[in-house]
């Protein structure tokens with residue numbers, strides 16, 4: 110077993126945590142690889158994060174997002190992405206989930222075509238969580254992943270496992286436990302770099318990867334940086350150029366105006382785009398944080414059928430199919446409800462309707478959050494998609510204009526919606542601070558993206574001032590304080606995930622809600638307090 114030499118890791122890399130037990134992952138060679146990625150990408154990553162702030166300042170000043178004039182030629186000329194590997198030709202149902210050992214095995218055995226192993230929205234990025242995830246995937250790639258539960262149940266990966274796709278953290282999140290010349294590394298490069306270093310060659314040799322999902326991009330330049338990072342990694346690992354494949358989540362409002370450009374920047378390795386609807390709604394809130402005419406109603410009313418979301422998903426399908434790339438659907442938040450048949454039937458009907466809409470619109474596949482939903486989604490896609498994908502459905506009928514993509518969304522802000530946002534934002538943040546990145550709350554899957562919606566809506570509804578519920582009662586900070594105190598107490602005396610971090614979560618949520626600016630990500634200040 111390789112033990113990192115003290116000298117090598119302390120100069121220039123420093124590991125600011127106890128890394129005993131992770132020697133197979135944090136080898137001197139892997140750390141040296143991270144250094145090369147960091148040196149190559151860090152200056153540009155910083156510039157790109159600055160560019161996000163500048164873009165947001167323009168939106169705050171009243172500018173509306175739009176298609177770019179300087180990239181018209183990319184949108185209008187004819188080109189396609191490179192050939193898509195055999196293992197990814199049919200990805201009709203993809204299960205997603207945290208990189209926890211038992212869940213990886215369950216996901217690989219779930220019957221889904223693809224498993225997206227998530228270091229992102231469903232992970233609270235404790236260093237140990239991220240490194241355990243790397244160890245688990247290291248074993249999975251080597252076909253030796255096993256787990257014995259405290260009850261004695263033995264788990265191992267069976268025949269025909271799902272194809273593995275890895276989602277590293279977004280460009281914005283640091284990994285403070287690995288510094289290079291004193292600078293924290295980008296979490297994205299740590300997750301990508303460690304996985305690629307240890308597994309890329311093996312996966313490539315078996316024609317099973319390496320495949321990645323890239324989250325939260327806002328511009329084609331951010332995609333171009335990923336392309337170059339992957340090209341560098343391929344060179345270092347003696348892999349052919351373009352062998353690392355990427356599916357990009359279109360989950361920010363600025364990115365919907367650059368879908369052709371993002372595919373173009375990654376055209377030698379792009380296999381598709383995905384409708385990351387929850388972050389997309391969050392991004393709509395953030396982009397228009399100063400635009401009173403574009404406030405969103407209760408989250409429950411912002412369905413994929415409202416005009417701005419319908420236009421987004423249809424334009425994504427049209428864009429992908431024109432370029433020979435897959436148009437992946439997204440996640441319905443419902444999960445099985447074990448103790449209430451009727452409620453479970455209603456939840457499953459919602460999932461059914463969502464997946465039916467996706468397959469009929471021309472999506473090539475979809476996401477589910479739970480193994481029990483794999484057969485539900487599979488049956489719908491099998492019935493309505495007899496071919497491995499729907500690349501032949503061009504959706505030339507779609508005319509998603511700028512104004513439709515940013516259309517205001519009617520609806521109401523209800524007391525129940527307000528209270529639910531306080532409850533969900535609090536409970537999720539508390540669980541996250543305690544190291545859990547995805548939790549069921551009121552029978553819905555809640556992760557970083559859905560929690561961002563909850564806390565951003567509270568900020569927006571309160572900071573704009575003068576808003577009322579349908580019965581004309583005012584929406585104000587006194588109401589927020591009351592609801593927060595009540596939910597915090599309820600959480601503290603419960604056995605729910607995060608109960609012991611309830612007070613910290615309440616403090617953070619209060620700070621974020623009272624702040625003059627809508628903070629760019631909940632997970633940035635929360636990361637400072639992660640257990």
Ligand SMILES: CC(=O)SCCNC(=O)CCNC(=O)[C@H](O)C(C)(C)COP(=O)(O)OP(=O)(O)OC[C@H]1O[C@@H](n2cnc3c(N)ncnc32)[C@H](O)[C@@H]1OP(=O)(O)O
Nearest residue numbers: 205206212215216230231387440478479547548549554558
């Ligand atoms: C906005 C976005 O980014 S969406 C993508 C990110 N979000 C996700 O990936 C959500 C993933 N889903 C989950 O984490 C879970 O389903 C939760 C937290 C919502 C619910 O999990 P649980 O409370 O454990 O559900 P439940 O008790 O019904 O689980 C039953 C079994 O299914 C397993 N399971 C549940 N979800 C998953 C999953 N996504 N992948 C693999 N196994 C799973 C559980 O481990 C459990 O296994 P066991 O019977 O062997 O013990």
Ligand SMILES: O=CC(=O)O
Nearest residue numbers: 385386387388558
């Ligand atoms: O990552 C997915 C999303 O919906 O956000």
Ligand SMILES: [Mg+2]
Nearest residue numbers: 230385388558
């Ligand atoms: Mg997301």
